[in-house]
Amino acid sequence: MAITPTGPSAEVRHRAPHVPHRTRPSALQAACVAGAAVAALGAYAWPAGVMAQNMPGAGAYSLPSPLEGNAQPAAPGSTGKEARQQPFSWRISAEETLTDNVNLEPASVRKSDAVTRIAPGFSVNYRAGRVRLEGDVELPILLYARTGGQNNRIQPLANVTGRLEAVDNLIYVDASAQIQQTYFTPFAPTSTAIENNPQNAYTSYTYHVSPYLRYGSGDYSYLLRDNNIWTNVNSAPTATNNAYTNELVGEVRRNPTPLGWSADYQRNDVQFTEHQSQLVELARFSGLARPDRELELSASVGYENDRFVLEEQSGIIYGAGVRWRPSERLHFDANWEHRVFGPSYRVRLEDRTQLAVWSVEAARQITSYPELLATLPAGSVPTLLDSLFSSRVPDPTERQQFVQQFINARGLPQTLGDPLAIYTTQLHLEEHVGISYGIVGARNSIFLRVYRSRTEPLGSADTTDALLSTALNSTQTGASLTWSHQLQPRMRFSLSYEQRYVKSNDPIDVVSTGNASAHETSLNALLSVLLSTKTRVFGGVRYQRQRTDFGTGGYDESALFAGINYAFH
DSSP states (O other): OOSSOSSSOOOOOOOSSOOOOOOOHHHHHHHHHHHHHHHHHHHHHSOHHHHTTTOTTSSSOOSBOTTTSSBOOOOTTOOSGGGOOOSEEEEEEEEEEEESOTTOOOTTTOOOEEEEEEEEEEEEEEEETTEEEEEEEEOOEEEESSSHHHHOEEOOEEEEEEEEEEETTTEEEEEEEEEEEEESOTTSOOOSOTTOOOTTEEEEEEEEEEEEEEEEETTEEEEEEEEEEEEEEESOSSOOOOEEEEEEEEEEEEOOSSEEEEEEEEEEEEEETTSOOEEEEEEEEEEEEEEETTEEEEEEEEEEEEEEBTEEEEEEEEEEEEEEOSSSSOEEEEEEEEETTEEEEEEEEEEEOSSEEEEEEEEEEEEOHHHHHTSOOTTBHHHHHHHHTTTTSOSHHHHHHHHHHHHHHHTOOSBOOOOOOOOOSSOEEEEEEEEEEEEEOSSEEEEEEEEEEEEEEOBSOOOOOHHHHHHHTEEEEEEEEEEEEEEETTEEEEEEEEEEEEEESSOOTTOTTSSOEEEEEEEEEEEEEEOSSSEEEEEEEEEEEEEESSTTOEEEEEEEEEEEEEEEO
């Protein structure tokens, strides 16, 4: 969630690595046309009658078969709830990788290596009474044959969320923890594999606790929420600062019948250690109108007070919004607001058919590094599949299990390509547009993501590091494509391609050509074979390349890998 939502209410969403960011209205129009074209192409390329065979949720459903990742017909009269699994699913994997450039260095100094990865882990999906806990934890142990003194490590990975309903239908507590390997800047080497250990890599720890009160009575609803985010950085290549973010949100709403109103207050305080606190504060009053059951309109006026690094701004704000639900599957939300830094907006359009799901999002708003790490990425594959299967697997617990097994069986990634969340101690303005599309069939699955994200700092520069300051004032453009194909009932092949291009918004002194740029490409091919309901073996190849105006100009890496997964059912 960005620091300052333009709608009347918002809740923090949680994520695994990388974040969406914002773009311009003209780009949104092109994105909508492109999204519709992709959806039409998918419907034409794979006729519904062909793809519906053996599809999850075609008629009665159960959880996906471990053999094929497709749902099998449930027993007559079954609801599918008999397939409910135990709360914890334990697993262990072992993998060997041969790489010709383990640290993603230039050709003149690169080192080849053999990397052994042993990774115990578990998934949790627990719902009982007023408590919900779900997520995934893995503890990869990485051992390097040639560069062990430099690279041997344990690299924890986690994404766990929970909710407690402390008082029935009144007081709740949301909490989450995310641990991930990520990268400081897109101008330096990044990788799709944690076996690589470039100097640009580091581990981020994000913890979120959010107690809140939510109550509705008749036409009135009330919300008071206190979001707290702690962000820590470990194994960083340069000096970093931990951060604490506090966001207070309050709202009173009278539902439109057909007219209504809402009043809301938001205060967001971002504090990095040894740095000045930065603040965004908003108060609004909105008039609401619902001319029919599908459409809701709003108009707002309010006041904003911001404190950035060595700079303060305040002034009157005003805006308008629309919420449209023409069907259960098609959703459209748009908000525009005049803010003290200029126009701010947030737009999202999403739709699904029986076999495909697609979405378009665009936004321009203030955000911060800690909140980007705590936000669900727009290119989340589980989110797309959750939407696709929502009507066929209505129980949230069963659907979450269904989606994760489907992803594992088909060799799909957890996230598609997204802009890199750049480390910075400053609040910044982000302008973003993105399109996500997925289509699944009896034997094929395709997921596509394209995006463009422009960032610029707010206030005076808070770093003298040329690489970090350039990344904060830059534009990232990228695309990713994942295709999965079932060769045999127990054998599946998947191919992933991703590229990202980043360019500084302004010329910089350290680059002779003016604007700095970097171009990165990665290609991964994977073949997996299911030996039993508990054991899967896999192997593949990887190629990565980057060309950049910084440092020594980039790298190339080729790798072979093979491994085995074992699940303790």
